Amino acid sequence: MFACPITRRPPNMKSNRKESAAADLKRRVLTLECPPGMPLDEVELAQRYGLSRTPLREILQRLAGEGYLTAATNRGASVTSMDLATMRNFFQSAPMIYAAIARLATEQATPSGIVSLKKIQKKFTASVKKHDAGEMSLQNHHFHAQLGEMANSPYLAPSLERLLIDHTRMSHRFYRMSQPPSVTRINQACAQHDAMIAAIERGDPAATVAETIDHWELSRAEMDKYVIPDALPFDDFAHSTNQQV
Amino acid sequence: MFACPITRRPPNMKSNRKESAAADLKRRVLTLECPPGMPLDEVELAQRYGLSRTPLREILQRLAGEGYLTAATNRGASVTSMDLATMRNFFQSAPMIYAAIARLATEQATPSGIVSLKKIQKKFTASVKKHDAGEMSLQNHHFHAQLGEMANSPYLAPSLERLLIDHTRMSHRFYRMSQPPSVTRINQACAQHDAMIAAIERGDPAATVAETIDHWELSRAEMDKYVIPDALPFDDFAHSTNQQV
DNA sequence: TGTATGCATATTGTATTCAATATGGCAAAC
DNA sequence: GTTTGCCATATTGAATACAATATGCATACA
Numbered sequence: 301m302f303a304c305p306i307t308r309r310p311p312n313m314k315s316n317r318k319e320s321a322a323a324d325l326k327r328r329v330l331t332l333e334c335p336p337g338m339p340l341d342e343v344e345l346a347q348r349y350g351l352s353r354t355p356l357r358e359i360l361q362r363l364a365g366e367g368y369l370t371a372a373t374n375r376g377a378s379v380t381s382m383d384l385a386t387m388r389n390f391f392q393s394a395p396m397i398y399a400a401i402a403r404l405a406t407e408q409a410t411p412s413g414i415v416s417l418k419k420i421q422k423k424f425t426a427s428v429k430k431h432d433a434g435e436m437s438l439q440n441h442h443f444h445a446q447l448g449e450m451a452n453s454p455y456l457a458p459s460l461e462r463l464l465i466d467h468t469r470m471s472h473r474f475y476r477m478s479q480p481p482s483v484t485r486i487n488q489a490c491a492q493h494d495a496m497i498a499a500i501e502r503g504d505p506a507a508t509v510a511e512t513i514d515h516w517e518l519s520r521a522e523m524d525k526y527v528i529p530d531a532l533p534f535d536d537f538a539h540s541t542n543q544q545v
Numbered sequence: 546m547f548a549c550p551i552t553r554r555p556p557n558m559k560s561n562r563k564e565s566a567a568a569d570l571k572r573r574v575l576t577l578e579c580p581p582g583m584p585l586d587e588v589e590l591a592q593r594y595g596l597s598r599t600p601l602r603e604i605l606q607r608l609a610g611e612g613y614l615t616a617a618t619n620r621g622a623s624v625t626s627m628d629l630a631t632m633r634n635f636f637q638s639a640p641m642i643y644a645a646i647a648r649l650a651t652e653q654a655t656p657s658g659i660v661s662l663k664k665i666q667k668k669f670t671a672s673v674k675k676h677d678a679g680e681m682s683l684q685n686h687h688f689h690a691q692l693g694e695m696a697n698s699p700y701l702a703p704s705l706e707r708l709l710i711d712h713t714r715m716s717h718r719f720y721r722m723s724q725p726p727s728v729t730r731i732n733q734a735c736a737q738h739d740a741m742i743a744a745i746e747r748g749d750p751a752a753t754v755a756e757t758i759d760h761w762e763l764s765r766a767e768m769d770k771y772v773i774p775d776a777l778p779f780d781d782f783a784h785s786t787n788q789q790v
Numbered sequence: 791t792g793t794a795t796g797c798a799t800a801t802t803g804t805a806t807t808c809a810a811t812a813t814g815g816c817a818a819a820c
Numbered sequence: 821g822t823t824t825g826c827c828a829t830a831t832t833g834a835a836t837a838c839a840a841t842a843t844g845c846a847t848a849c850a
Contacts, residue, residue, distance in 0.1 A: 318833090342802075352835045354599060357803090358606050365610015367703070374802060374841055386699055393645070393700040400641060404634075454631055455638040455711075458612070458703035466700075563803090587832075597805045602833090619811055619832060794849080803840070810833070820823080 321349035337381040367462040402512040404451035406505040413450040433475040566594035582626040612707040647757035649696035651750040658695040678720040
């Protein structure tokens with residue numbers, strides 16, 4: 301359907317242990333179930349997914365290529381770490397790539413691509429209503445990954461994927477918060493998704509880009525708070541317990 | 546030295562058959578010795594590089610992740626093809642990424658990074674004087690890959706790498722031409738490299754970006770000619786034999 | 791007590807073997 | 821004459837067995 305040089309295309313829909321193992325590993329990395337820097341034991345993972353070390357090692361290689369893991373010779377694989385040095389780069393590069401992807405996705409959108417995007421957005425909305433933080437985070441990831449597929453750019457896609465990995469991991473705590481202010485902002489983000497879909501449908505690249513910038517600014521503000529959180533209230537310690545730093 | 550999440554770091558300098566095999570495969574792809582779309586035989590490659598299929602398959606996975614190869618389940622790996630559909634994307638995306646990398650490389654350049662860049666440029670200049678087309682192409686690739694390393698951006702690096710793969714393959718014929726006009730342009734490109742190094746050394750990002758844009762325009766013009774070559778001279782067929790389309 | 795060295799153990803890397811899937815040719819039927 | 825199904829062969833995928841390398845601890849020496 302879409303060009304995708306990395307992921308292998310399953311020729312049939314038979315039970316694919318290898319694919320599902322890779323997908324589960326990705327999920328665990330994105331949801332911080334496997335935190336940054338965590339070393340991965342080959343034999344443990346092989347047992348967990350019911351396959352031998354050989355195919356599992358090939359999965360690790362692939363995920364390393366996609367940026368989820370980092371491989372070191374004779375020292376195994378570990379979850380790619382998120383040091384502060386690269387954070388600066390993240391905030392520098394993300395808007396440019398996101399905007400470019402938004403434009404290309406609008407210009408090159410196909411009907412089936414829009415249908416997929418709407419399906420994902422539906423799941424995202426549902427998870428927002430259910431207050432399912434993990435699912436929100438994952439569906440938001442899928443939404444933006446789908447935009448990447450619709451942009452149909454083999455050159456920008458790999459950068460987008462790497463940005464999304466860290467974006468999802470950083471904003472994870474954002475979705476976990478269920479205080480009123482965060483709920484409002486999550487609804488805002490959800491509405492922005494809808495606006496992006498609408499702009500794509502009417503073929504208005506400038507609007508999609510504008511919505512994308514707004515969406516980014518909202519997310520960036522939240523991440524700023526995570527990196528540099530609000531000071532704990534020093535006049536009322538009772539309130540500080542909910543202020544998830 | 547520099548962060549590099551994909552490529553495995555050899556902990557010692559012992560003879561590393563696996564690494565050298567991967568490097569040679571990359572070289573063969575970049576120099577079109579393995580043309581786009583060429584299927585790769587696992588057993589043949591394993592024999593060629595003197596290792597068994599297991600480690601060779603891991604190399605193929607990695608190179609697929611980096612964009613050199615494309616893997617299809619149960620159907621083996623093949624050299625990533627260059628269809629005209631993606632070419633459009635290439636010309637759209639390349640200037641943006643190249644400019645961003647040029648800026649970051651200037652801002653984050655380290656003394657050792659500049660030293661490496663100069664070494665590569667020295668090799669490039671030498672290959673230009675020796676009219677060694679293959680070496681020119683490879684060293685030009687290394688030059689820009691080194692700029693990518695100096696930019697030190699794990700998010701933009703993967704896109705730059707993919708762009709460079711196809712850029713190197715597309716401009717390969719450019720370097721093979723030894724007619725006076727092309728020689729002039731190759732010298733121009735070489736001078737632009739020098740100008741970029743100078744701009745980086747005096748910490749002038751705007752200048753590096755400007756030189757990068759010029760460099761891109763020069764290269765783009767050449768590639769345009771390859772995609773839409775000059776009409777063959779219809780008044781003098783003797784000259785047409787050298788006009789490598 | 792602090793450091794260095796050697797061994798035992800654990801983990802990773804590679805080769806070989808076996809199983810699953812795809813490919814191409816042949817034959818039979820329409 | 822063309823097409824379709826089947827079988828033989830080739831190629832890929834996975835598992836086991838084995839080799840190489842790294843890690844941690846214990847011991848010896850300064």
